[in-house]
Amino acid sequence: GFPYDTRIEDCFTGIKSVSGRVTEYICCNRMEASVVVALEDYVHIFKKVTCTYLQVTEDGQVDTDTWVTEDVYSPHSAQSNSEESEERFSPEEVEVPFISCQLSDREVTDIGLKLPALRQAFATILSSDHNQNFLFLNGKKIVMRLAAANNQDTVRVQLAYEALIWFLRTSSNQESIAAELSGANLHFNFLDVFYELLVFGYFCNGLAPETFEGGFLQRLMALISMWDLDVWEPAAGLYFKVLIDQLTELVVVLFSQPLELYDDPEALATVVMGLLKQHVQLMMDTLEKL
Structure with missing residues (x-):
């Protein structure tokens, strides 16, 4: 199928002031990008989240950091039944389906153990x-x-x-x-x-x-x-x-x-x-x- 993408960006900026004088500047930016590819039996969703913050103090010191998470989701199509989906998980994993899905999508193995x-x-x-x-x-x-x-x-x-x-x-x-x-x-x-x-x-x-x-x-x-x-x-x-x-x-x-x-x-x-x-x-x- 033809891929399509969505992007969500959030940005927050703040300042700290003393007696009307700016003493600290802070900025944080979060970008979430998702690319969806529809195939015959599956939908693949590629998701990437990038967060960056910047802090500048009164004495000019700059503190910055960036972290990135990337995920690939491949949920079953609408034709798949729940029994087929549950076969992916062990009995222990079925007890916590939301945790199991999150970890499986991130290629974590042996969850049930x-x-x-x-x-x-x-x-x-x-x-x-x-x-x-x-x-x-x-x-x-x-x-x-x-x-x-x-x-x-x-x-x-x-x-x-x-x-x-x-x-x-x-x-x-x-x-x-x-x-x-x-x-x-x-x-x-x-x-x-x-x-x-x-x-x-x-x-x-x-x-x-x-x-x-x-x-x-x-x-x-x-x-x-x-x-x-x-x-x-x-x-x-x-x-x-x-x-x-x-x-x-x-x-x-x-x-x-x-x-x-x-x-x-x-x-x-x-x-x-x-x-x-x-x-x-x-x-x-x-x-x-x-």
Whole structure:
């Protein structure tokens, strides 16, 4: 078939001033280009995202960086049935179809073998209050930054976030949360809840889970629903897109370690925690400059 392409460009520019004098200049540009080629049985989508930021400080120092992600998607044609699509995945991969599709499209292999090991690694990591605090506090900073960029009531957002985390960390709620997630075909694990349900399921594919009053998922979606994902302030929209790109890069890295590492639970947990710290710091540094 004949190829066609689409391009989406977002640009955000900001200045910092003191007493009317410009002390810092920041510019971030995100370009997303997609080329679609329709063949007889398949549609091939080639996607490239390029992000560049530039920072100039008062003393003339220049800080700039660029990162690029490239993906190739080959979804089945409309004539293909769901059984044929599911044959691509192992039983473990079918448990997290959105994660599996994202990783398969990036040519990550042995997903089904790595998934249980990574679930165990996150369970080990989050058994520590210190590690929980690290993730929840940095998550709070990101959420508050996004709310401020979107001109929202930051106090209301902060209270909702803290209430959700308190509910999640309360020991008497653990059994009911696990049962609720099991009913939604999800494991009570960071990978399943954050990546499968939230990042790839809801944010990337618009699939909201069923909820019931007072449950964990109802509280989670109440927090998320404070944002209209179709209506963003320009700065917040760019902030969100860059965040999703970097979170996607993190999960690809988590599933791309040497295969033998996934057979060593203790070593894997150590590596995963190191990668989390590294990528969270990268996210914070990048987002601070937007």
